[in-house]
Amino acid sequence: xxxxLPYLLSGISVxxxxxxxxxxxxxxxxxxxxxxxxxxxxxxxxxxMMVYLSASLPLYISMPLMLILTVIIGFAxxxxxxxxxxxxxxxxxxxxxxxxxxxxxxxxxYITGGLAQQYPTVPGISGSVNxxxxxxxxxxxxxxxxxIALVFALVMLINHTKIGMAMRAVSKDYxxxxxxxxxxxxxxxxxxxIGSFLAAVGSVLYFTNYTAVTYTSGAMPGLKAFVxxxxxxxxxxxxxxxxxxxxxxxxxIVKGLEAMLGMAGINxxxxxxxxxxxxxxxxxxxxxxxxxxxxxxxxxxxxx
Amino acid sequence: xxxxxxxxxxLITAAxxxxxxxxxxxxxxxxxxxxxxxxxxxxxxxxYALIAVSMNLLNGFTGLFSLGQAGFMLLGAYTYGIFTxxxxxxxxxxxxxxxxxxxxxxxxxxxxxxxxxxxAAFAFLIGLPVLRLKSDYLAIATLxxxxxxxxxxxxxxxxxxxxxxxxxxxxxxxxxxxxYFIVVGICVAVILLLINSSYGRAFKSIREDEIAAEAMGINxxxxxxxxxxxxxxxAGIGGALLAMYQTxxxxxxxxxxxxxxxLLxxxxxxxxxxxxxxxxSFLYIACSEWWLRFLDxxxxxxxxxxxxxxxxxxxxxxxxxxxxxxxxxxxxxKSRVRYGVGAGxxxxxxxxxxxFAATGQTKVPLLRNGFRMVVFSVIIMIIVLFFSRGIMGTxxxxxxxxxxxxxxKEEVAS
Numbered sequence: 001x002x003x004x005l006p007y008l009l010s011g012i013s014v015x016x017x018x019x020x021x022x023x024x025x026x027x028x029x030x031x032x033x034x035x036x037x038x039x040x041x042x043x044x045x046x047x048x049m050m051v052y053l054s055a056s057l058p059l060y061i062s063m064p065l066m067l068i069l070t071v072i073i074g075f076a077x078x079x080x081x082x083x084x085x086x087x088x089x090x091x092x093x094x095x096x097x098x099x100x101x102x103x104x105x106x107x108x109x110y111i112t113g114g115l116a117q118q119y120p121t122v123p124g125i126s127g128s129v130n131x132x133x134x135x136x137x138x139x140x141x142x143x144x145x146x147x148i149a150l151v152f153a154l155v156m157l158i159n160h161t162k163i164g165m166a167m168r169a170v171s172k173d174y175x176x177x178x179x180x181x182x183x184x185x186x187x188x189x190x191x192x193x194i195g196s197f198l199a200a201v202g203s204v205l206y207f208t209n210y211t212a213v214t215y216t217s218g219a220m221p222g223l224k225a226f227v228x229x230x231x232x233x234x235x236x237x238x239x240x241x242x243x244x245x246x247x248x249x250x251x252x253i254v255k256g257l258e259a260m261l262g263m264a265g266i267n268x269x270x271x272x273x274x275x276x277x278x279x280x281x282x283x284x285x286x287x288x289x290x291x292x293x294x295x296x297x298x299x300x301x302x303x304x
Numbered sequence: 305x306x307x308x309x310x311x312x313x314x315l316i317t318a319a320x321x322x323x324x325x326x327x328x329x330x331x332x333x334x335x336x337x338x339x340x341x342x343x344x345x346x347x348x349x350x351x352y353a354l355i356a357v358s359m360n361l362l363n364g365f366t367g368l369f370s371l372g373q374a375g376f377m378l379l380g381a382y383t384y385g386i387f388t389x390x391x392x393x394x395x396x397x398x399x400x401x402x403x404x405x406x407x408x409x410x411x412x413x414x415x416x417x418x419x420x421x422x423x424a425a426f427a428f429l430i431g432l433p434v435l436r437l438k439s440d441y442l443a444i445a446t447l448x449x450x451x452x453x454x455x456x457x458x459x460x461x462x463x464x465x466x467x468x469x470x471x472x473x474x475x476x477x478x479x480x481x482x483x484y485f486i487v488v489g490i491c492v493a494v495i496l497l498l499i500n501s502s503y504g505r506a507f508k509s510i511r512e513d514e515i516a517a518e519a520m521g522i523n524x525x526x527x528x529x530x531x532x533x534x535x536x537x538x539a540g541i542g543g544a545l546l547a548m549y550q551t552x553x554x555x556x557x558x559x560x561x562x563x564x565x566x567l568l569x570x571x572x573x574x575x576x577x578x579x580x581x582x583x584x585s586f587l588y589i590a591c592s593e594w595w596l597r598f599l600d601x602x603x604x605x606x607x608x609x610x611x612x613x614x615x616x617x618x619x620x621x622x623x624x625x626x627x628x629x630x631x632x633x634x635x636x637x638k639s640r641v642r643y644g645v646g647a648g649x650x651x652x653x654x655x656x657x658x659x660f661a662a663t664g665q666t667k668v669p670l671l672r673n674g675f676r677m678v679v680f681s682v683i684i685m686i687i688v689l690f691f692s693r694g695i696m697g698t699x700x701x702x703x704x705x706x707x708x709x710x711x712x713k714e715e716v717a718s
Contacts, residue, residue: 029440033440035440037564084689085689088692091369092688092692094443095567095571096685098564098568099568099684101564102681103678103682103684106674106677109674110672110674113673114674216561219560223447223451223560226444227448230441230444270460270461271460275459277451277455278451278452278456281447281448281451282448285433285434285445288434288437288441289434
């Protein structure tokens with residue numbers, strides 16, 4: 001147990017952080033049918049902004065300011081890069097997303113000079129704590145609860161408010177929703193605002209854990225969060241959250257598999273930890289082949 | 305009449321291609337060393353051209369949105385490296401793995417073809433499960449496979465073959481630019497012949513409408529698999545050439561960012577245009593590696609030079625801005641958005657210039673390591689948003705040299 005526990009804990013924590021990013025992917029996909037490749041980079045930009053803002057401002061100003069700026073960036077990206085392509089083929093809007101991702105990464109590389117930046121310590125969650133035999137950061141314990149609270153709030157928003165109803169309608173049938181007088185652009189903007197906000201919260205948790213922010217540090221978490229969204233059934237928020245926890249945990253289990261097997265008396269020294277990223281994609285391919293709509297995805301009938 | 309016009313375009317294109325090859329072949333022999341940059345760009349550009357064309361075959365002509373190109377390039381690059389390192393050098397390359405298990409070296413042409421075949425074989429295995437998936441799901445599954453392949457090649461247990469996460473080096477490489485051009489030329493020509501064959505027409509019909517294609521008797525699974533394998537075959541050869549160009553191979557460079565880069569090239573050139581992809585590759589490499597290089601250098605101007613710089617820039621951009629605004633306010637102006645964005649960019653440059661002039665410093669602001677890529681990605685975004693058909697759209701080079709009257713006639717007819 002003493003060997004398994006640290007890996008399990010960090011798996012749950014990373015899973016929670018992926019979940020916050022994955023919600024942004026799954027909501028945007030549900031409404032626009034767009035893989036928003038720039039979402040992982042919005043997450044990274046939130047981290048970079050926090051580094052620079054906290055250098056000159058106290059935390060109680062810099063953190064809310066970072067959240068607001070990230071939301072504005074998410075909103076602006078949608079307006080500038082996706083809205084003009086609303087009627088274009090789906091591939092061009094996805095390519096536009098790749099272009100935005102490229103732009104954000106290069107901008108961050110320019111501003112940071114390509115060097116890793118030290119993430120500021122956030123009082124309250126950066127400290128260490130002992131759980132039984134394992135030592136971990138407080139953020140590891142805070143993450144799952146915060147994620148569950150945020151997801152609960154989001155589900156309430158979607159099920160019990162007018163804008164939430166509009167979102168559900170748009171994701172069900174884009175054209176009909178428009179005919180029923182729903183302001184599509186407002187709904188899409190709200191989706192991006194919520195997604196960017198959650199990604200910004202996720203970035204605080206993630207970078208408090210890993211502390212180094214580079215211009216590429218959004219790419220892998222972004223990709224994994226998207227995989228989590230597909231895994232759970234894209235378009236479904238509970239699916240994305242559960243998928244993210246599964247991905248986070250299995251990634252960390254693979255990291256620690258040799259140590260765990262060593263405890264059980266099986267000595268393997270073959271560097272299985274190399275596959276901690278690959279296992280995510282292996283899971284993705286298995287689920288796509290076995291159940292293409294994901295764990296909680298709705299069955300879609302192919303329209304002829 | 306129609307045949308004659310077709311021939312005219314083809315002849316001019318053939319003449320241009322021959323001229324380019326002759327130029328590269330001769331210039332390389334006689335050019336001074338200061339031309340090195342040009343040849344580097346030509347080499348890398350030709351490799352990217354092959355990879356972009358192979359991706360276009362899949363994404364543009366068959367309509368399968370695959371993002372696995374970097375993985376197949378990795379397979380090609382590694383296959384080439386593993387089988388061509390001279391036996392004498394293996395001990396030093398595989399120093400952590402006792403010289404590795406492969407103890408022979410294949411001749412370069414055989415290894416190049418083998419690189420393609422290995423990539424195609426893996427494509428076949430990967431294609432069996434994933435080609436049943438549609439659009440986005442196919443994209444993400446192929447992307448996932450590329451990442452898995454990258455992890456496998458970095459695995460230490462396979463070290464005796466792949467050298468783990470260490471470099472493969474000391475394999476034979478092409479020294480001259482023309483060798484790259486010839487290999488790429490042959491491959492692109494084969495793809496071109498394929499696209500104009502009955503297979504090519506089947507691919508295009510799948511792109512246009514899968515169900516209609518199936519109704520016309522096209523075996524969807526077989527043709528999709530064929531396109532996937534052929535595309536991967538050429539991506540593998542492209543990867544092998546890239547390995548030669550870099551003189552070393554490491555799995556960690558074949559990230560998904562590389563696939564995105566190639567996809568952007570395909571889009572800039574025009575999805576569904578071979579000559580567009582080729583042109584875009586050279587332009588893309590030239591811009592990113594050469595023409596925009598000055599943006600990365602911190603530049604300090606002398607007082608006189610500064611005045612001249614500001615004056616020249618101001619004149620150029622004021623004229624450009626005036627042209628854009630003139631287009632914008634003209635009644636019944638077409639494509640207002642494009643000119644609006646153009647005017648916005650000119651305005652931004654002018655404001656930057658005014659700030660520069662007002663502060664009185666001699667160091668050109670903003671120019672610093674990394675600025676090149678920022679400007680470059682802004683250019684790409686502008687192309688993606690406002691010129692989404694790319695340089696060539698779906699037309700090919702010969703189409704450009706046909707008489708205008710004919711295309712107008714076609715428009716009337718359609």
